Amino acid sequence: MEPLLHFERISKTIKGNPDRQLFGRIEANVIRSDKIAVIGPSGQGKSTLLRILSLLDQYDEGEMYLQGRKVMEWQPKAWRQKVCYVAQQPFMLEGSVEDNLRIVSKLSGAEYDSQTAEAFLAKLGLAELDLSKNAASLSGGEKQRISLIRSLLLRPEILLLDEITASLDNHHKHAVEHVLANWQLEENRACIWITHDMEQASRFANQMWLMEEGRLTIHMDVPAFFSNRPLKSAPEE
Ligand SMILES: Nc1ncnc2c1ncn2[C@@H]1O[C@H](COP(=O)(O)OP(=O)(O)OP(=O)(O)O)[C@@H](O)[C@H]1O
Numbered sequence: 001m002e003p004l005l006h007f008e009r010i011s012k013t014i015k016g017n018p019d020r021q022l023f024g025r026i027e028a029n030v031i032r033s034d035k036i037a038v039i040g041p042s043g044q045g046k047s048t049l050l051r052i053l054s055l056l057d058q059y060d061e062g063e064m065y066l067q068g069r070k071v072m073e074w075q076p077k078a079w080r081q082k083v084c085y086v087a088q089q090p091f092m093l094e095g096s097v098e099d100n101l102r103i104v105s106k107l108s109g110a111e112y113d114s115q116t117a118e119a120f121l122a123k124l125g126l127a128e129l130d131l132s133k134n135a136a137s138l139s140g141g142e143k144q145r146i147s148l149i150r151s152l153l154l155r156p157e158i159l160l161l162d163e164i165t166a167s168l169d170n171h172h173k174h175a176v177e178h179v180l181a182n183w184q185l186e187e188n189r190a191c192i193w194i195t196h197d198m199e200q201a202s203r204f205a206n207q208m209w210l211m212e213e214g215r216l217t218i219h220m221d222v223p224a225f226f227s228n229r230p231l232k233s234a235p236e237e
């Protein structure tokens with residue numbers, strides 16, 4: 001099966017630090033229905049990698065393919081709609097919560113799907129949220145969920161999730177996992193999810209990417225991966 005996303009020999013140097021190589025010549029394939037957890041100590045380049053994969057950051061060398069076509073063959077906007085990054089620090093656009101959800105239809109040209117938006121809001125514990133409220137006034141956890149819904153409404157092929165449940169209590173964390181598991185099943189899409197929460201990774205993932213010391217190590221057998229490690233969360237920084 002042709003991979004949805006493939007990258008090879010990707011290297012990234014952080015200029016002036018002093019020209020520290022964050023990672024070198026890493027490669028992987030992502031296929032439909034992949035549920036990948038990206039783990040590794042802080043500062044190893046996990047967010048940088050996901051930002052590179054959605055063309056929000058530069059890389060020094062290597063090549064990336066989406067649906068068999070090289071980066072150069074894509075309009076960046078079209079690539080980003082298919083490989084959508086949900087940031088560690090959610091950003092809200094100026095305006096109301098609803099403006100933030102409707103922006104997707106403005107970007108993609110598709111009609112705003114209020115029914116789907118409302119279904120996601122309900123499943124993520126936001127049914128009571130006043131959508132006319134200024135988005136800037138939302139709590140961190142509310143912003144994270146709105147930012148996730150905004151990305152889901154784009155209907156990307158691959159969702160890149162950067163510690164998106166970091167501000168959520170256990171109940172809402174599980175709700176997010178549930179929504180994503182169903183979305184993947186129904187839409188047959190892929191997720192790459194950075195988390196420091198090992199229990200979450202073990203619940204969610206069907207493969208693990210470990211980023212450490214400039215390398216990306218891929219573990220396809222999640223139970224075997226955890227059988228050698230304690231299932232406790234890495235300390236938050
Ligand atoms: N634009 C940049 N300019 C300078 N340094 C950068 C830049 N982007 C990332 N870095 C550095 O690259 C390193 C990796 O950052 P990154 O955010 O990718 O790590 P991470 O693995 O996601 O860490 P965490 O688990 O804490 O989120 C850090 O040392 C960071 O300071």
Ligand SMILES: [Mg+2]
Pocket residue numbers: 046047048088162
């Ligand atoms: Mg990060």
